[in-house]
Amino acid sequence: MRTVFSRLFLALALSATIVAPSVAVQESRRQDPTVYGTKTGSKYHADGCRYLRSSKIAMKLSEAKKRGLTACSKCRPGKE
């Protein structure tokens, strides 16, 4: 009687359980760069935009969207 196959099966089963984990940590890496709003405008801007001369309020892109701001068409924040 040979037990080669049962040993092979056991080896495969073991390696399968070892390889399985380590896939979990990759969810929350979405891009959320810092953008700049102004006191009065309804747009958010990239750093250095000329519309930021009067006021410049730093916030995260997700924050700006939450406030209902839209991307400035001149400096195109978040679209490098």
Ligand SMILES: [Zn+2]
């Ligand atoms: Zn701008």
